[in-house]
Structures are given as C-alpha cells and as structure tokens.
Amino acid sequence: MSTETPWPDRFGDSLMKSMGAPLGLLARGEGCYVWDESGKQYLDFLAGIAVNSLGHAHPAFVEAVSRQAATLAHVSNYFTTAPQLALAERLKRITGAGAEGRVYFGNSGAEANEAAFKLARLNRAGGNRHRVLALHDSFHGRTMGALALTGKPSLRDAFEPMPSGVEHIDSTIEALERSIDGSVSALIVEPIKGEAGVVDLPDGFLVRARELTAEHGVLLILDEIQTGAGRTGTWFAYEQFGILPDAVTMAKGMGGGFPIGALVTFGWASELFQRGMHGSTFGGNPLATATADAVLGEIEAAGLLQNAALRGEQLRQIIRDIGSPHVAEVRGRGLLVGVGLTTPVAGAVAAAALAAGLIVNAANDSSIRIAPPLIVGDAELALFAERFRGALDAVPAS
Structure with missing residues (x-):
C-alpha cells in the first residue's frame, strides 16, 4: 500500500480490529513532551499509561539500549x-x-x-x-x-x-x-x-x-x-x-x-x-x-522517588485549585492521579485536553487518569494547570 494513503486508513486496513482508533500518529518525544507527524507538541501526562518513567529519549535509557544492543x-x-x-x-x-x-x-x-x-x-x-x-x-x-x-x-x-x-x-x-x-x-x-x-x-x-x-x-x-x-x-x-x-x-x-x-x-x-x-x-x-x-x-x-511524592501532591493541589464544577474528587498517590468527575464527561474532557496539547486519559466515563513521567518539574506542572483548566472549561457543565 502506498505511503500516500492517510495513516488512519493504513491503521484500519492493517491492525487487528481489537484495537481502537488511534488519537494521532506520534513521531518523536523528548522529556515530558511528544510531537505528532504534523509537528504539534503535546505535554504527555499519561507517559504511555505509567510506562515512560524517565520520559522520552532520556539519555540513561538511550545509552543502556544502545550499549547492550551492541554487545x-x-x-x-x-x-x-x-x-x-x-x-x-x-x-x-x-x-x-x-x-x-x-x-x-x-x-x-x-x-x-x-x-x-x-x-x-x-x-x-x-x-x-x-x-x-x-x-x-x-x-x-x-x-x-x-x-x-x-x-x-x-x-x-x-x-x-x-x-x-x-x-x-x-x-x-x-x-x-x-x-x-x-x-x-x-x-x-x-x-x-x-x-x-x-x-x-x-x-x-x-x-x-x-x-x-x-x-x-x-x-x-x-x-x-x-x-x-x-x-x-x-x-x-x-x-x-x-x-x-x-x-x-x-x-x-x-x-x-x-x-x-x-x-x-x-x-x-x-x-x-x-x-x-x-x-x-x-x-x-x-x-x-x-x-x-x-x-x-x-x-x-536522580531522586525521582522523592520527586514523584512532591510533584504528586502539587499536582493534586493544582487540580483542586482549578475549582471546576466538573471535579468531584482527586484520588491516588504520588504521580498516579485520578480525577473523579461529577458527570460522565471524561471522554469530552480528555478530547478537549488533547486539542489543547495535553495528553491525559479517560479511564472511564467519570474518571480522568493522569500519570506523567517521574521527571516532571515546575514548568510542566504550570503548563498542565493552564491546559487542564482550559479543557475543563471547554466542556459545558450540566
């Protein structure tokens, strides 16, 4: 099949139907950010569903893979x-x-x-x-x-x-x-x-x-x-x-x-x-x-256990401070955070976040899951606050 065929069609034609439609085609990542094929940047606060603990393309990860693959x-x-x-x-x-x-x-x-x-x-x-x-x-x-x-x-x-x-x-x-x-x-x-x-x-x-x-x-x-x-x-x-x-x-x-x-x-x-x-x-x-x-x-x-504990508390407080009528409770420990919503609009909130350049996950109709890389710092938390507030505001309250 020609590579000129749009990627959603290529996915639908080749991947097992058990897989849902992708939210996008990502091309590269660095730290807490990823970029899609068009060059749009996203703040990744899902980390591959709590996988990318060091973020993307971390030197320690890259060096370990490269060194061992060569031996x-x-x-x-x-x-x-x-x-x-x-x-x-x-x-x-x-x-x-x-x-x-x-x-x-x-x-x-x-x-x-x-x-x-x-x-x-x-x-x-x-x-x-x-x-x-x-x-x-x-x-x-x-x-x-x-x-x-x-x-x-x-x-x-x-x-x-x-x-x-x-x-x-x-x-x-x-x-x-x-x-x-x-x-x-x-x-x-x-x-x-x-x-x-x-x-x-x-x-x-x-x-x-x-x-x-x-x-x-x-x-x-x-x-x-x-x-x-x-x-x-x-x-x-x-x-x-x-x-x-x-x-x-x-x-x-x-x-x-x-x-x-x-x-x-x-x-x-x-x-x-x-x-x-x-x-x-x-x-x-x-x-x-x-x-x-x-x-x-x-x-x-790198002290990332301590960072996860500290940044997790800050992250939960940021979500509480937004004061959105959508937010019923904030759950979890460290950098595994659940946002319980007052109504089943999690899918709409996650979609609005993605459009604003923020990756989070609708774990179910009334819960948002957030799991950023353990390297997250002040700049990423500030950007999250801005984009998550915008995503919540973009979804009408019932």
Missing part, C-alpha cells in the same frame, strides 16, 4: 547474563524480598500476573486450597489467566469460560473477613485500582488483608504493575502501608518504555515454583534487563 541482545534461558543477575538482585533489594526472594522475568504485566496465578495454584496445601480471590472492578491483564483475575465482566464475557477457581469480592474489609479462610490459596490486589480510574482502597484494607492472609496461610499477591517503580512516591505502594506481600508483580515503569515484567516472591512463597514449572523465551533477556536496571538506577540516583 548481546538475547540468549536462550539455558544461559544467564550479567544484566539479568544485576536486575534480579536490584529487585530483591528494592522490594524488600531480601536473601530469600526470587525473581521471575517475563515480557509484560500480563505475563507477570500469569506467573502469579500459577504461583497461587501451587499453594494447594494437599488440594484443600482451591479458591483464588480478586477484587471487583480490578484489572490484571488480558491473557486468559490474567483476565480471569480481572474483575470486569465486560472484558471477560466474550471469552468465557474463564480458568476456574477465581472469585471476585468487594473492596471492603468486611468482604475480606467473610471470604478468607483455609480454602483460599491466594488474594491478588492492586494497591490502587488504576484501570478503574485510580481508585484508592479503603483505609486499613491492605493491612487487614496482610493479617488475614498470614493467619490462614494464604498468599498475598500485590499487582504493582501500574503503581510500582516509584510511581506512587516509594518504590512500591505497599511500603506506604507498612506491609510486605508474599509476591509482587511489576512491569510498565520498570522498563521505562522497554517491554519487561517480573514476579518477585518473598519468604516461603519462593519455594513454590520448581524446575520446569514455568518459563519464557524472551523473559530476562540481556537487552530488557540491562535497560530496566538502568532505568531503576536512574530513578534512584
């Missing part, structure tokens, strides 16, 4: 490499898994959660544990196991029957106390429900979940694919609740734009997987692990 990009899992070992050791340190921790590498968040689902199935206690608990309105991925864990029937219905054994419960302490007993193998939870519109769990929920799972020998698995890698102002959101899980899944921001996912296990959970039970051709290859190690190293060296 060794991939080997089979019959071998290990120095980048794989270095990243695994870093993840054990920053998660708090310690010496007993173990790391499994995959290529995405969904793959990390597939591994977590298999881990849950291994905690059977003689076959008596057959239930896996997850939350209503949660999101854990679109592969079949991860989709079974996802608490959104609209995403699952076309693919039923799902893998068995998963039960979805309300996000309340009362539901935890009713549901967790010796028949449960695992509870998997997002510390903040990102795809639901950045929805915080009730006060005390994670602490009580840790108490109940420990009491009954249940694995507590935390899905930190969207909240991890410094996004909420600490390496992982669970640190802010004073708990450690039995396993944590991660992806997105840890690679800074390079596809990678991981499952890290703690303590006794590290003994469940045995040789031959799981694997991945590309998982843990030197190109991915070298890049992720460099990204996490830069987050640490």
Whole structure:
C-alpha cells in the first residue's frame, strides 16, 4: 500500500480490529513532551499509561539500549547474563524480598500476573486450597489467566469460560473477613485500582488483608504493575502501608518504555515454583534487563522517588485549585492521579485536553487518569494547570 494513503486508513486496513482508533500518529518525544507527524507538541501526562518513567529519549535509557544492543541482545534461558543477575538482585533489594526472594522475568504485566496465578495454584496445601480471590472492578491483564483475575465482566464475557477457581469480592474489609479462610490459596490486589480510574482502597484494607492472609496461610499477591517503580512516591505502594506481600508483580515503569515484567516472591512463597514449572523465551533477556536496571538506577540516583511524592501532591493541589464544577474528587498517590468527575464527561474532557496539547486519559466515563513521567518539574506542572483548566472549561457543565 502506498505511503500516500492517510495513516488512519493504513491503521484500519492493517491492525487487528481489537484495537481502537488511534488519537494521532506520534513521531518523536523528548522529556515530558511528544510531537505528532504534523509537528504539534503535546505535554504527555499519561507517559504511555505509567510506562515512560524517565520520559522520552532520556539519555540513561538511550545509552543502556544502545550499549547492550551492541554487545548481546538475547540468549536462550539455558544461559544467564550479567544484566539479568544485576536486575534480579536490584529487585530483591528494592522490594524488600531480601536473601530469600526470587525473581521471575517475563515480557509484560500480563505475563507477570500469569506467573502469579500459577504461583497461587501451587499453594494447594494437599488440594484443600482451591479458591483464588480478586477484587471487583480490578484489572490484571488480558491473557486468559490474567483476565480471569480481572474483575470486569465486560472484558471477560466474550471469552468465557474463564480458568476456574477465581472469585471476585468487594473492596471492603468486611468482604475480606467473610471470604478468607483455609480454602483460599491466594488474594491478588492492586494497591490502587488504576484501570478503574485510580481508585484508592479503603483505609486499613491492605493491612487487614496482610493479617488475614498470614493467619490462614494464604498468599498475598500485590499487582504493582501500574503503581510500582516509584510511581506512587516509594518504590512500591505497599511500603506506604507498612506491609510486605508474599509476591509482587511489576512491569510498565520498570522498563521505562522497554517491554519487561517480573514476579518477585518473598519468604516461603519462593519455594513454590520448581524446575520446569514455568518459563519464557524472551523473559530476562540481556537487552530488557540491562535497560530496566538502568532505568531503576536512574530513578534512584536522580531522586525521582522523592520527586514523584512532591510533584504528586502539587499536582493534586493544582487540580483542586482549578475549582471546576466538573471535579468531584482527586484520588491516588504520588504521580498516579485520578480525577473523579461529577458527570460522565471524561471522554469530552480528555478530547478537549488533547486539542489543547495535553495528553491525559479517560479511564472511564467519570474518571480522568493522569500519570506523567517521574521527571516532571515546575514548568510542566504550570503548563498542565493552564491546559487542564482550559479543557475543563471547554466542556459545558450540566
């Protein structure tokens, strides 16, 4: 097909129909900004859905990819490499898994959660544990196991029957106390429900979940694919609740734009997987692990955990100070922010923002999701305030 054909037609003719129509064709990025094919600049406050933790074309990212690609990009899992070992050791340190921790590498968040689902199935206690608990309105991925864990029937219905054994419960302490007993193998939870519109769990929920799972020998698995890698102002959101899980899944921001996912296990959970039970051709290859190690190293060296905490508070206050009648509440932690709207106009607000040169996301009809790069500073926050205020003002109040 000729390249003179408009790109929307080329997309429609070539990409799977499961993909929605793109909002534009982006050509390049730098820092917190991207440019489309016409040269229009956008302030990127979505960061590839919490992926581009260092922004676009960061020197640490570019150098790591270039250096590793020039030496060794991939080997089979019959071998290990120095980048794989270095990243695994870093993840054990920053998660708090310690010496007993173990790391499994995959290529995405969904793959990390597939591994977590298999881990849950291994905690059977003689076959008596057959239930896996997850939350209503949660999101854990679109592969079949991860989709079974996802608490959104609209995403699952076309693919039923799902893998068995998963039960979805309300996000309340009362539901935890009713549901967790010796028949449960695992509870998997997002510390903040990102795809639901950045929805915080009730006060005390994670602490009580840790108490109940420990009491009954249940694995507590935390899905930190969207909240991890410094996004909420600490390496992982669970640190802010004073708990450690039995396993944590991660992806997105840890690679800074390079596809990678991981499952890290703690303590006794590290003994469940045995040789031959799981694997991945590309998982843990030197190109991915070298890049992720460099990204996490830069987050640490540049003080971006602290920046995420500081800028996140500033960002939430900016949104409150706008005083728009559209804004009902501001949610989230660090640089993962949800704006709850008074009416279902999120799509219109996101479209108005895009027209004004600001990328945010309508997570659902009444929620805007905001997740800028962790490098965001005063200039970007000031520009966001101007453009987001304009987007809210452009949508008529009902």
